[in-house]
Amino acid sequence: MNVSTRQLQAFVALAEQRSFTRAAALCHLSQPAFSALIGQLEEALGIRLFDRSTRHVAPTPEGLSFEISARRVLAEFDAALAGVDDQLARRSGRVSIALLPSLAAGWLPQILQRYRAQYPGVEIEVADVLSEPCVERVRSGQADFALAAIRADTPELRAEAFCSDGFHLVCPVGHPLATQAEVKPRDVAAYPFIHMARTSSVRQYLDAAVHPLQMQTLMEVDQLATAMGMVRAGLGISLMPALTLFHFAQPGLVTRPLNWPGLTRRIYLVRRRDRSLSLAAQTLYEQVLADPPREAPTRTATSAPPRRRRS
Amino acid sequence: MNVSTRQLQAFVALAEQRSFTRAAALCHLSQPAFSALIGQLEEALGIRLFDRSTRHVAPTPEGLSFEISARRVLAEFDAALAGVDDQLARRSGRVSIALLPSLAAGWLPQILQRYRAQYPGVEIEVADVLSEPCVERVRSGQADFALAAIRADTPELRAEAFCSDGFHLVCPVGHPLATQAEVKPRDVAAYPFIHMARTSSVRQYLDAAVHPLQMQTLMEVDQLATAMGMVRAGLGISLMPALTLFHFAQPGLVTRPLNWPGLTRRIYLVRRRDRSLSLAAQTLYEQVLADPPREAPTRTATSAPPRRRRS
DNA sequence: CGATCTTACGGGATTCGTAAACATA
DNA sequence: TATGTTTACGAATCCCGTAAGATCG
16 A cells, blocks of 8 residues: 555645646646546545546545645655755755864854855854864764864774964064074073963974973963963963964064974864765865965064954 | 655665664565665755665764654655545544434434444534425535435435335324224314424425315414424314324324325435535445334324334 | 546556675674 | 675566547536
8 A cells, every 4th residue: 555745746736626637737647647646546545535527526525635634745745855955055954063262263254154155044053172172072973073183083083184283483572582583492492481281282282392302381371362461471482373373463472483393283174984974064064175274374473463354 | 856655664764773674674675675765765855865884874964854854744644544544434524414303303313323333433413404405405515415305306416215204193182083983185174284384395295185175274383393282282183294203292192194195205315416425424324224214103093102212 | 529537558667676796894 | 704785687567658438518
């Protein structure tokens, strides 16, 4: 006992048109084929749906009652198809990403602005957290993909290189290193240093880069803005990746690119290996991949503010 | 772009089972055939619904979203089929009949009592009106069929003989005709007569039966109970069809069958010619036809009360 | 007699199941 | 290697459209 949607559509067309010939035309079928379709439906249901004489077609009482059921089925059916279309056209959907706060503040907005303009129906969730929780969110399924400084290539996760992020010296105007011809690790180690927390990727890169030297750790802070304030107040100096420099475009501060070999933070695009991305996420993923941050958002070594992006 | 319910059922089965093999078994299909079904659905919708490796099957985000739509469609679908089954089993439905008050009070209750016991889900509407409005209700579609004293055979309506109803003399105990050997039309014409209204079928039969004689019309009443009261009070006599005699089973009254040739009220079962009856109506129709009133509900000529039917 | 639904029938596409190939843990 | 999905392919089925038949106004 199999009833197809085509039969329901044929039935509704016949109930509307009250003529096999016209209804068959609506369904793009020959009239005998259409007649057979109705006949099969009646046989499958076990009831007669139409009283038909050669001159007149009218629904039986059971046909009238079945019509409202059939219309409900078809309405749900169309809604389901429309839902698929919405997702195909990215008119609906949801994408959840996790990424480093530095990317979230400086680079992400322009990406999302364009994405949002193209696909206004898609819900967007952003988690601006450190690399560890970024990866954890992808693993747990909370986030579709992440941008993090951990090469998280596991059986579950797949990571691909996204961008690299050169380090810059951050110091107050007038500091000896602000104008020194070349800045080497041992120069940095000579001054009090403002560190980020040990869990941050920045910290881990720096510890590795100056090895076996030790920096003069003045303090460890969690927020970049805090580090900025400390440096501006003359408490110490710091080294920061280029993507964070917008925090340090402040009067009284100087940033200078360093080109120490090996001191480049690598950022990875991390996603689950087994699970495919939703269409909305896949689209954003591709746009992210196609438009990584510029290598050096600021090239000025002096106090000139970096180029601002429109808000 | 054609999507069948089988594909939706297969999809839901796979979403539940997360295994092509098990889901195929549930759908009574070989595994390759089942796989093709899913593949066709994905192609028709234009989206991938499942991430599948040889070891693991899991819905994509689009698949998850489509699953709730598909379940809604199938739920409506099942509801539609259940509605048909209900009507087939007469667990639901509606039947509307129109019939003469005499039949409605005396004979119909036992019919409906049995019908109701068999099919408690069917709504029943009864119009206990005179023959004219009975037929009119069938013509207008208000009633599925009617029992009336009019042979309403028109292009629209089809009438078939249902039962015939012999007339009885009704007079007070002690009236000369109560004991007279044989009662002829001229005997009746000799006494004051209590008539029913001119629109009633009874009246029309009587006028024809005594022709060319004229009865002594004392009054015309609309209700049988009123006529009964008048006769019991000794104001006059009357002639009534057997089906109405339960009104006259009263102390002080005598009823006697008459066997005047031609004086038999014929009652017809009337239905529309073009429109088929609902299953509920068809069933009642058949029960009605199979169980007409007995020819003579009372055979006693004296004041013995007629046999009562259980309420 | 004309319009309309049903039945008859041949050709073509679809779908099924078996068997082999392929992929992952 | 073992389990489970996809591909290949021959056979049965189903479905469509043309043509003829039946029926009612």
